[in-house]
Amino acid sequence: MTGPVPPAASDAAARFEPLRRRLVGLAYRMLGSRAEAEDIVQDAYLRWHGTDREAVEDAGAFLKRVVTRLCLDRLKAARTRRETYVGPWLPEPVLAEDVLIDAGPSGIAHDVGVALMLALERLSPLERAAFLLHDVFELGFDEVARILDRDPSACRQLAVRARDHVAAARPRFTVSESEGRRIADAFLAASRGGDLAALQSMLAADAVLHTDGGGKRSSALNRVFGGDKIARFFAGLARKNRPPSAVRPATINGLPGFVTIEADGVPQTTALEIGPAGITAVYIVRNPDKLGHIR
Structure with missing residues (x-):
């Protein structure tokens, strides 16, 4: 029989689970892979479990920082894999009923549309992170700077460059x-x-x-x-x-x-x-x- 859940584990899960969908949504947009996004978020949970959580004022900001940095590390390896990928690369498909992927503030059609995901692929990892954190997840540049360990002005420039590149991928025509x-x-x-x-x-x-x-x-x-x-x-x-x-x-x-x-x-x-x-x-x-x- 399994014993009772330790209080520390219960506290870690209680603070983490309400944030899971948003974190998976961030990781999916960074990586284009649902499976890798889930792996990243699980890794973030393990790190969260081993963190002095009493010292963390904002769990959401802390975990976005962890997930983004894990994704940036993963993207370095992904770049090499993309170069040897056979045929056109597309992101892993996400169905509307997939409750694991958070739609983000602007709605799933705009935030994970295939054209936008392909445009994100053409950005540098830092440009992609700055754009997603600011334009999609609506973080201020001071917070983006803390996550990326860059000056706010540098993060603003990254987001502006990214925005220019992905502008054409934004849907201009919608059907019912x-x-x-x-x-x-x-x-x-x-x-x-x-x-x-x-x-x-x-x-x-x-x-x-x-x-x-x-x-x-x-x-x-x-x-x-x-x-x-x-x-x-x-x-x-x-x-x-x-x-x-x-x-x-x-x-x-x-x-x-x-x-x-x-x-x-x-x-x-x-x-x-x-x-x-x-x-x-x-x-x-x-x-x-x-x-x-x-x-």
Whole structure:
């Protein structure tokens, strides 16, 4: 039988658990990996457990500092992995019902949209941290400076540079949930049925297809540019591949899409970025390492 929980452990958990979702949300945005975010936050909890908590005035600020610094360390190794990654890299998909990922003050569609996550990937680790802490998690630059061990003015410059780079990734056009679902359902039917004309009518002329198989499953090794090429790509797949064994609609990183169980029994997520001229981006994650949490 297990004994009673020690008072110290109970106190540590009681102060930590209300902050867990926000910390996982921060780590996910820093790393683009839900699994790594959970690992980082668990490591932060262990450090919190061994801390003199009576001396900590603000547990939230302390833990954001710990999580950010752990993420910065992890990003150094991630940079090397990204350079050798097979094919396009996409963040691990987050579904709307994933209660573990905190949406942040501005809402999940803006804060973890795939285009924004890809823009964050192009920033330096410090730029990414300064931008997320200030612009997404709404910390003042004095607090950001304490977390990053930099001057407030330097942190402000980091955030400004980051903001300039990610500005283009902010959604300028939104569709209603019902319209997004209608388009996603139509795209699913056309892409799986090989309806070339329907695909061409839905895809914007400058659309981009990203498929992330990570070298573990078949996927396009380069992004596919242009609505017509993407339409022909899916029409060709429909002629060769068996239909999925299961399909369900989903909101993925704030975007309309669907989860499928493919013929090989492995899940796949498809998310659609939609603009005034139609579908502007298709994001498909097939790498099984990124889909372990998808059911």
